[in-house]
Amino acid sequence: MDPVELLQKTLSVFSDVAQGDNSTMATATNATNSPSSTNATPGLSGLLTMLLSFSALTDWLKLFVIGGAVESCRRLLFSLWRSFTQSFWITATFDCDDLSFNWIMFWLSKHPKWGKARTLEVSTRSFGLSSAAVTVDGEGDCDSNRKLSYLPSVSESYSLWHKHRYMTVIREKSQDGFYRTVETLQIKILARDHRVLTDLLLEAKMAYQAAQEHLISVYVSDACNSWRMVATRPKRPLKSIVLDPGLKDLLLEDARDFLASKSWYSERGIPFRRGYLLYGAPGSGKTSIIQSIAGELGLDVYVISLSRMGLDDTGLSELISELPEKCIALMEDIDAAFHRGITRDMDENPNKPKKPQDEREKEKDEDKSSRITLSGLLNALDGVGAQEGRILFATTNRYNALDPALCRPGRMDLHIEFKLASKYQAEELFKCFYMPSDTPIPESSEKVVEKPEQDVDSAYASGSSSPATSEVRDLIDLDCPSSPPSTVATFSSSSHTLTGQTHRLRGPKLSASHVSALAASFAAAIPDREVSMASLQGYLMMYKTRPVEAAHEAPAWVDRQREERLQKTNPTPGDTSTS
Ligand SMILES: Nc1ncnc2c1ncn2[C@@H]1O[C@H](COP(=O)(O)OP(=O)(O)OP(=O)(O)O)[C@@H](O)[C@H]1O
Known part of the structure; x- marks a missing residue:
């Protein structure tokens, strides 16, 4: 149909409808007694009849169908093109x-x-x-x-x-x-x-x-019980930790052997898990050895804090089951999770002054917030959901307070005691501190003591300016054992030959044999199993660059330590300064 004709027809229909409506309104107004609305019907029905008979409608419909088909094709082509380009x-x-x-x-x-x-x-x-x-x-x-x-x-x-x-x-x-x-x-x-x-x-x-x-990653759990990496720590060299002979090797070899024995475990149907319980004196190197073993074995450390607010048995199980296959799971102070309220200090020193009220309130709140039960922990450790391949390290200072179920083989396979420092450890720690960096630290102190003790005293008196030998290829280097020697400005003082300006270069030049002699003298002054390695380290830190004094002053320091301990256990009435 011609579009002009179509338009004319449409307009005439609309005018008919309008006329019909007007006549209806006029009829309604003028003849109120017999209102007749039927006059409107012919207009509308006429429109409908006309529309249906209207041949243009079919044309409109055709238009819609063709338009829709074209648009669909366009979209299809577009998505095909996209898939085609995306395939590259x-x-x-x-x-x-x-x-x-x-x-x-x-x-x-x-x-x-x-x-x-x-x-x-x-x-x-x-x-x-x-x-x-x-x-x-x-x-x-x-x-x-x-x-x-x-x-x-x-x-x-x-x-x-x-x-x-x-x-x-x-x-x-x-x-x-x-x-x-x-x-x-x-x-x-x-x-x-x-x-x-x-x-x-x-x-x-x-x-x-x-x-x-050279780093290990440390993960902790977040509030949603997912693991989150929080820090990286430099690997701690194993040689920097001094334990009784054989202890380090025992731990390291056992862990190494475990990691290499997956098939051995599965053939025998034994759960592929290993637990170590390190217990003993505070500051004796439990945490340090774990960090070092993680570095040696290239494993990340996942810290499980049993006292974390909001952690319950289900959360703990989830966390343990989500551990990666090869990792170290660490639970520090495992006794504290079930025996909070009995703090270490109270245990060690019953005469210690009581904590302030608000601190005790806080501890009570923490007690409420931790919802771990012993059975929950036991299930998490070796229940069906427990991860295979993980190494668990748990530490405690109160071995006897632990439930036997927690310590049984399968959960804690190796129990290792860490004691207060022995003479051997004191001597080796001294060497760790002061031995020239490229001199290997001998395993046994007895073999390397070359100088008698009076030599130490005389060295101290003479300012320790022993001549540099071929063994001394580096300066005493505390912070960066493997860093090369820097250019050094050397000058003499009344007591020492001091070198350089930076911290690591300020130590006196001592030969390995001289350091060994000082170490032996130091060890002689340290009583067996009386002070912790952490306190020895603290003491040596005060003499970072003065090994001769460190050895010489050791007996006096030991006396002071004893006095302090005595004071702590028998405080003079009214004295609250000890803490
Ligand atoms: N055997 C050791 N050899 C070298 N350093 C040690 C040794 N023991 C402790 N230290 C030093 O003492 C500090 C504390 O050590 P660490 O945290 O490992 O002790 P711990 O036994 O875990 O103590 P706690 O039971 O209080 O947690 C560290 O800085 C560490 O370098």
Whole structure:
């Protein structure tokens, strides 16, 4: 039909309808006694009849159908095109809560692209790798392994080439349901083969692990009972911990052997878990040896705090079942979880003044907040949900207070006592402190004592300026055992030859044999099993750069310690200063 004709018809219909309506209204107004509304019906019904018989309607319908089909085709083609183009890309998204996010961000931070980018983010983040102070390139002391890094900016799209592959990078930040800022990173790689992404991830992970080589990661549980990495700690060298002969090897070899025996355990149907209970005097090295073993075995440490507010048996089970297969789970002061209220101090010293009221109230509140029961702990440790492959270390100062069920083999397989310092430990600790860094510390002190004790005194009197021998290839180096000697300004004082200006270079030059002699003299002054290794360390710290004095003053220090202990156990009436 001709459009003009169509328009004319439509207009005439509308005018008919309008006329019909007007006549209806006039009839209703003029003839009130016999209101007749039937006059309106012919108008509407006429319109409907006309519309239905109207051939244009079919044309309209055709128009809708054809239009709909065209739009559907357009959309289909568009999505096909998108799928086609996407088939050339691999799109990977990394969530900030996932460990892979750290790998890829660390890898990105090392990419040269950001050194030239015009828009970028400057960041001091270490991605869980280091807590060292941040240094900027060109800064004086750039030894630090933690540098200011350049990263892609948020909400910008970047393109870069890596190993002849084109990729784009987009970082996004948003808020989750808890108003927490969540960050995601999207990497699109122009490649069809998935191996490209796997290779990239592997590369990022290896780079991350290489940077992590000297660190252990420490995880704690959050309020949602998920593990969260909170810190990285430098690996503590095993040789820096002095225990009775054989103890370190026993622990380390046992743990190493366990990790290598998965099939042995499964063949015999024994749960693949190992527990160590380290108990004994405070400050005797329990925590330190665990940190060191974690470093030696390359395992991360998962700290299970049984007294954490809100943690109940279910939460504990969840946490333990979510431990990774190879890790160290650490429960410190395991006795405290069930015997709070009896503090160590009260145990050791019944005469100790009572704690203030508010502190006791706080402790009571903590008691209420911890909902772990012994049976809950026992089930979590070796119930059906307990993780396989984990090594559990538990420490306590009150061995006898522990429930036998907790200590039984299967839960705690090895019980190792850590005692107060022996003479042997005192001597070795002294050597650890003062032995020139590249001199191996001999295992047995007896073999290396070359100088008689009077030599020590005379050395002290003469200012310890023993001539440097070929054994002394480095200065006494406390902080950085493996760092090379720096240029040194040497000068003599009345008592010592002091060298350099920095802390680590201020020690007197002593030969290994001289240090051994001083160590023997020191050990002779330290009574067996009377002071803790932590107090010995504290004492030696006061003489960081004065080994001769440290050895010489030791007897007086021991006397003072004894006096203090005596005072603590028998305080003079009215004296509240001891704490
Ligand atoms: N055997 C040791 N060899 C070297 N250093 C030690 C030794 N024992 C303790 N120390 C030093 O004493 C400090 C405390 O040690 P650590 O925390 O390991 O003791 P602990 O037995 O776990 O104490 P607590 O039972 O109070 O937790 C650390 O700084 C550590 O360097």
